[in-house]
Amino acid sequence: MQLRCMRTGTTAAAPTGRSRWRRWSGPAVLFSTLLAAAVAKPAAAADSPPSGEALFKRNCGTCHVISQTPAKRQGPNLYGVVGRHAGRLDGFTYSEALKNAELVWTDATLDAWLTDASKFVPGSVMPYRQADPAVRSAIIDYLKSAGGGGSTAADAPKSD
Numbered sequence: 001m002q003l004r005c006m007r008t009g010t011t012a013a014a015p016t017g018r019s020r021w022r023r024w025s026g027p028a029v030l031f032s033t034l035l036a037a038a039v040a041k042p043a044a045a046a047d048s049p050p051s052g053e054a055l056f057k058r059n060c061g062t063c064h065v066i067s068q069t070p071a072k073r074q075g076p077n078l079y080g081v082v083g084r085h086a087g088r089l090d091g092f093t094y095s096e097a098l099k100n101a102e103l104v105w106t107d108a109t110l111d112a113w114l115t116d117a118s119k120f121v122p123g124s125v126m127p128y129r130q131a132d133p134a135v136r137s138a139i140i141d142y143l144k145s146a147g148g149g150g151s152t153a154a155d156a157p158k159s160d
């Protein structure tokens with residue numbers, strides 16, 4: 001709409017500019033908020049540690065599976081390993097050392113085994129060592145959750 005100035009006779013746009021600015025400022029604020037969120041996201045993702053499953057795949061997956069059906073690689077199937085007597089899975093040929101070890105897999109024995117397998121059971125043949133306690137415990141938690149085990153009753157040392 002046009003307004004005619006009574007004194008000069010010139011025309012000027014009606015003061016609609018203000019309301020047009022209001023209409024546009026909303027999306028602009030929203031856009032800059034989204035932009036800030038998008039920029040912040042990759043940094044947050046990099047901070048979160050890898051999951052136990054990812055760590056298992058990377059550290060153990062070349063030699064072990066966790067499977068309810070018989071399956072083995074270079075190492076034995078770790079399904080239900082927590083609470084199991086060491087070196088006793090049918091169909092896997094263990095070292096004499098692990099077969100004869102009087103050992104039940106619990107949080108504590110797994111932690112020592114993953115720290116330095118051949119030091120914990122001299123004569124065993126698993127070539128693996130993990131110095132980081134956080135990585136070991138994340139992997140042990142994953143063994144418990146994915147492996148059908150995890151009964152804490154098995155944490156008490158047994159002598160069978």
Ligand code: HEC
Nearest residue numbers: 059060063074075076086087089094095098124125126128
């Ligand atoms: C390079 C291959 C290799 C890698 C990597 C490896 N293992 Fe093993 N693992 C073996 C072998 C071989 C044995 C059998 C050792 C023996 O007989 O002395 C074994 C045995 C075991 C046992 C004993 C199982 C039983 O039935 O008594 C557990 C538990 C185990 N590994 C867990 C792990 C975990 C968890 C990881 C990853 C953090 C891992 N291993 C990485 C090869 C490997």
